[in-house]
Amino acid sequence: MSYESKHVFASLPQMERGVAKVLGRDPKGNNFLYTNGKTVVIRNIDNPSIADIYTEHAQQVTVASYAPSGFYIASGDVSGKVRIWDTTQKEHLLKYEYQPFSGKIRDIAWTEDSKRMAVVGEGREKFGAVFLWDSGSSVGELGGHSKAINSVDLKPTRPYRLISGSDDMTVAFSEGPPFKFKFTLKDHTRFVNCVRFSPDGNRFATAGADGLIIICDGKTGEKVCVLGGEKAHNGGVYAVSWSPDSSQLISASGDKTVKLWDASTGTAVTTFNMGNDVMDQQLGCLWQKDHLISISLSGNINYLDRNNPDKPLRVIKGHSKSVHCVTVHKSDGRATIYSASHDGHINILSFTHLQGLLIIRQMLDQCCYVVTVSMCFLLALLIVSEATLVLVHPKCVSIAPGGLTLVVCIDLVVLLKDKKKVFTLDSLDYEPETGAMHPGGTTAAVGGADGKVRLYSIQGNSLKDEGRALEATGRVTAMAFSNDGAHLAVTDEKKVLRIFTLADNYAIKDDFYGHHAKIVSVAWSPDNEHLATSGMDMMVYIWTISDSDKRLKIPDAHRLHHVTSLAWVDDHTLVTSSYDACVKQWTIQY
Template sequence: MEPKCTFASLPQMERGAAKVLGGDPKGNNFLYTNGKSVIIRNIDNPAIADIYTEHAHSVTVAKYSPSGFYIASGDVSGKLRIWDTTQKEHLMKYEYQPFGGKIKDIAWTEDSKRIAAVGEGREKFGAVFLWDTGSSVGEVAGHFKIINSVDIKQTRPYRLASGGDDKVVGFSEGPPFKFKSTSTEHSRFVNCVRFSPNGSRLVSAGADGQIILYDGKTGEKIGSLGGEKAHNGGIYAVCWSPDSSQLMSASGDKTVKLWDVGTDTVVTTFNMGADVMDQQLGCLWQKDHLLSISLSGYINYLDKNNPDRPLRVIKGHSKSIQSLTVHKNEGRTDIYSGSHDGHINFWNAETGENDEFVGKGHSNQVNKLVIDGAGQLVSCSMDDTVRFTNINSKEYSASDVVKMDAQPKCVSVAQGGLALAVCIGQLVLLKDNKKVFTLDKLVYEAEAGALHPGGTTAAVGGADGQTRLYSVQGNTLKAEDQILEGGGPITDMAYSNDGAYLAITDASKLVRLFSVADGYSVKSNFYGHHAKIVTVAWSPDNDHFATAGMDMMVYIWTVSDEDKRMKLSDAHRLHHVSSLAWIDEHTLVTTSHDACVKQWTVKF
């Protein structure tokens, strides 16, 4: 198995906290962080992504060196790693611990030889050092609280600016960098400081909605953009145009503004929406691209000619993905993914273009997704509902929600409009989007279930390691005498697409295959996982199926030969695979807690 493509996660956002977007000096890529990952994406085609996963703690900021050959990334523990961008392996060059605490911003000198890092230290809040030895080249002084932002003038003589929670903007000369002066123009936290590319100007932006302009060489105040207030809310990020004439600012007032710095006028105001999730917490100016990040994690490509409508919005997941399914229609394949925060996204499997359903959907983790015969996406969630959403309209509808008495763990579908929801303490049979039968007072704890594609039988696996069969009679479920034995608590199960086999996975690392036509006799046992297996999915060819476990492994098994298997280790590096689906017999899709969707080419 080899990687085919990765649909990357969005940045991890938090309300009231700025997000630094980095860009490569050539203007081809941009980067941001989510969890322990640094995500590098192509700016023209964001479906092309590369993910760096070597940090042991959550990464907070990453910046390219001006040479473009290296990236420096810092995490919540205060570790700063410098790694290579030219090789696929991203070999680490150096690792430093400039201070103990979260790194919030990083800046390089234009010769790519010195790095400044600032953040939440204990004794000190910043450091400047040589990239190859780590030895100090001065200090970041003048602050008595957390430093949020740092920048270094990209022309000689070098200057360093910093802004912090103490409302202070610090100005240092160097190297070695020595504290020169502070400015106390801001009345609230300073969130961002940035020198213009030509070095003539410095700006600082704060939670007070002010943008202050300074001389880049002396640090003396020149004025402020927009007078008393540049925005009606806190400003989280600013970014200069490549020619140093204009400035972009992103604010909690849900707007991004473009300023002509020379004339102190707003050239364009981009209105990003009315919802709290439309607050703007980061921005980047890369060549002709203007990017901003919303609190939702969405990345907006702004359009100067149409400020109320971005050219494109990159959507996706910023939280752990729990469920996955695939739907093919008229030559187009869509991947549907559901995450921990109730968000369902759909992706064009070929291009990576994606969007979300419209309207109010699930309010909690989406546990399972399947497509039924009527072209509906059937989803069950920890919000105690099962939803039937039309995949053509892509819109949630209030009439297609079925409220459950208990939390549904999984849902499966069969022909005839049937669906089976396995809930805590009960089984619910649905027909044509309505509850028709509930079986409760179960003598076991039901964990997973599957309807036979023909709609005749329901198999339900329990925490006791047994799978019970029920026959579907009209609108009822009737328990049959037969019990299928497993090795441990059942974790997932699936019928092959032709209904010939039932594959059951359990916590004891066993995959057991039952032959339906032979009265559910055991056909094969598959061993290989080193830890609890969490999910199983059948290939369209019905001769192969894939399983994923807590051991970070994905195996592809062959029905006709239990010794023949393919192994994919570390599919998502940091987390186990949470869900699997097949696009065709040679393409497998995986999702994980890293909020990414990956496709793999399978060659038998």
């Protein structure tokens, strides 16, 4: 048995209101970079459905930047660590790790020869450092600021110059190497969010929360002009990015617009209106090849259209928070993945592209359709809202033919039929944890915190206690009947997967061991011969029901995060979700 990571439905950037998001530019023009949680996402700019993730940081990653050679990426996190790692190998091997200061890193820049780098942020004793990439030796100091530095850039041509923008509302100009502070520019009246040199090094732009974008001479630092006259935007400007030929630049603003500027005349050529909602604020942008990209506060990645500024060419959507459950629905021979995240978003995914992002309250009128694909406890909230019920926090949802839905809550079990409550089990002498409906619609199994599985027969619109409890080895964490209804799989906090055979009056067929931590999810393959489980040990196991010794382990399926949910597309395709806000597709060979 073998496995292959086939596809990654990558997370969106993790955004924070009023905080700029830096997008990393690929010098080879193929990819772009952003961060979410502890991961760095490497996304193909021509086909953003192609993505890779780097997951080696122990703390939240804040920024990532390609070396001009394209062979390495430097990424910094909230603890002040900078990791420099390889881009040419799939494993992304670590080359060097440094800690230039203690505190959140906000921006990273390289010299054009890929030998020196500048790192800035929220240090305690200092706010930035400039050093050699291969030794960490200092090549100057970043002076001129009294508060945290938000942005830094290095002139891409000789003689080198360094610029930095800070919360102290100034831009510092330095010469080097070794880099020494020369003077400050004090034209901004609020935080300076972004500073960027043009690709030819002749000019640089500074952007601030005061709505100003100032163009200066790249060699001397002298002020050349202010874009748009008095103000470039009606809101704070969070990012600017130059065109490859240095003649134009784009800017992203909290006023929910992106503007395209002619750098020589200082006038706006095009204004891209991104919407009217607060989530349409633009906090980042990138101009790479012919692509103009902006990032909304919602995390959406917008590909701008110069011929139609009121409608992007495409909008890349997805999850930005931890994904708690995933399921697969098949219709007309096509499989669609549904995933639900911590922030209440439901994604509809295909294997070729991301179709859309829906919020739970927007899907209430589609409740029946969603229930048929059986989402998990997050969709229990959706069902409850549609049925106008008031229930304690739902833990699990399971469906059966005939419009039946079982909802397991903290202290009661509810049976729904056609989205209406028809029966309730309350005043229970045990704490229900999870439930499963037999595919024939005849039986409901409820697992408890006491390590027992109660069986209830479904008789019309009611549940009848069969007076029998199956024994697990600990608190039941997940259950599932096989698709043919022949077996019941039960997992527990003692890391045991137990299979019961219905034809033998629920006799124990086998116990499976392998996980090092609590098992949280279980899913049967369509052929009923294989079973997938995931645990808090970040592992996924594929078990063979007919042979307990035949198993496949996928270690670190979502590195540094446990796998929250599993679903099969077909006998050889498995999808997984995790706290890293990504959904992954795996190919399994037996």
